[in-house]
Amino acid sequence: MNKKLAFNASAAALATAIASPAFAGPTYENDTGGSFTWYGQFDPSFQSYDDGTETYDRLVDNAGSNSRIGFRLSQAFGENTMTFHFETAFGLRSSDGVSQSSTGDALSWDRTNLRHVDLQYDTARFGKFSAGQGSMASDGIAGSDQSGTGVVAGVAVADPAGGYAFRTSAGALSSVNVGDVFTDYDGGRLGRVRYDSNSYNGFVFSASYGTDILKTSNDRETYDVAVRYNNNDLGDFALAAALGAAWTEETGTADKRDIVGSVALEHKPTGLSLALASGERDIAGSYGYAKLGYTADLTSLGATAFSVDYYDGSDMASTGDSAQSWGVAATQKIDNYNVEAYLAYREYAYEDTSTTYSDSSVIMAGARWKF
Template sequence: MTKTLRAVSLTALMVSAFAAPAAAELKYENNSGGYVKLYGQLNPAIISVDDGQETETNVRDYDASNSRVGLEVIQPYGANTFQFRFETALGLPNSTETSQLGNDFGGWTRQDIRHVDFSLKGDWGKVSAGQGSMFADGAAEQDLSYVGLALYSFTADSNFSFLFRDSAGVLSGPTVGDTTDDFDGSRRARIRYDTPSFNGFSFGAAWGRNVLADDDDRDYYDFGTYYSNEFAGTKVNAALAYQVREGDGSAKREDLIGSASVLLQSGLSFTVAAGTRDVDSDMDTDPNYYYAKVAYETEDWLPNVGKTGIGVHYWDGADFNTDGSDSSVWGVGVAQRIEEYNVDTYLTYQNYAYDDSTNDFDDLSTIVLGARWRF
């Protein structure tokens, strides 16, 4: 049975993304080398999820890069640079808030605040304080491919809350979000330090708290390294990080994550990621995964329109949700830049499989057609 497309207000956002010309940069400079910049984006998508028996199609704000607005202030301060950043999601109906059981739209809440961040940067490195990225945020998602805007190592943005059906057709399985993850770092109210770059390498560490949640008094800390360089037109990005969550009477959780991506001058790219989680409790599992993607991008196919990217990826995990379980995701995608309107369009198909010792579950598949407009 196919449920009809819900024509929610996000449809209008998708139309506006294509109809609006590229906006001029909203940047206001002062006489001392500083500036204030307003920015944001809209990212609506048509998302169709097939759980093996029913298909549900909706228009939602796509969580892979949700709609948001922000304000950035940059000001030179002697030999250093001061930065303030405020950014929040818009709280539109989100792709992670829908399942076969209905919708769980919360509207805008304080957990939609992404950044209230102050930093000072100089030759000695960079110190950041406030709500913002922990050092491990991005360590599992280094990706130089253009199609990476919709096809990357975290595979559950489009269907996070959808449940797997068991062999009897009952929605008795775990959700997609329970069975796949990349353990990437998060945003917290934190103190963070980044070293200067040494031949492409930078190191850093952070400690923070989840102040946007009422019931989370745990400590979060991490450290690691990032690498970025270019050799004769070949670009390389990589990261490795270790992160810990502990305290408040909960089990200590430790993650080791890493990723690397290479973009050749020809447009061909290769991306890999892997992670393992250790939870200090007999009540929890210790999952792990690996990820790989091959992609290609070119401006030759539609030279008067913009860059085109295509890619195929595979994610494989073990012990997610319960010990002895197996999870896998494979997908293909295409992305198209429309320069005239400052829009990135994308189309992806992904197939999700999950099995454990209790039952066999039907595969679940998802198609996403979306457009991201930035200003």
């Protein structure tokens, strides 16, 4: 796909999202405290990746917040509530699933696109108990963020271009992909049992055990714990923080332990925010991440947000390697249509002890429409 065609396709997708009427999935209620709510989102994006030698233009689904649909079916039992949660991605071509040699399928759904098939029992006194495919306790632990640009810029810096390979200084494609050396060690979704405590002065404690039930011939087992803190009423400030640890065992691979933490602070009167994150894997590498954001009401459409961030990692793919990335992003909310338009630019640099690689960059331009 040439650049003009890709840009026109992206513009058409963006125009479709903005022109769509504002619509939110309805909630249906019964007379006994039961309810049914459905929801979803589309997030098409134009991706342009420059590997230092060639440029590749694609129309993709934004991996940072992919297109999906789901519903929640809830029933009250006195002061407690039982909820069934179903959610699936559409399986559209993902921004981290294309490369120099492959554009992937425009649509390819399989069971690994299931995000939630989850039963939750939320009690007033003892917290919430969950079972089924869904988020582990440490899912999202690295992503504390008050910047307003999280749809396209965050600690998961590989999301815009994770499948592309770095080129060597001689111009050859290497075996090292962006996604291999830029990771946040954040917890994911598995078939699991999970417990979340009630909030104690803003603190919520979580623990889970899970296994990968969506892949065949897989015996991965993960145990994790996490603690989160949220407080939007610290005077002029809002604070979100999280800390977690996960232990994973799988036949044929070394056992591993991940420790991840993040914190985000917003100064509400000025709209300025700062986010910090850090993670370490005991058998691999570590990273640090910082993000500065600014949010303001510059138009009547909705909030406008800007951010700049920086990621620094080491020992991710081999001992002695280093990976750096910086990016800038802007988002514009269009409240009447539940749309969030965005534009972002990111650069990647990688080096190891044996090879010199060219720097690369990616542009992401698109819009997320929630319904």
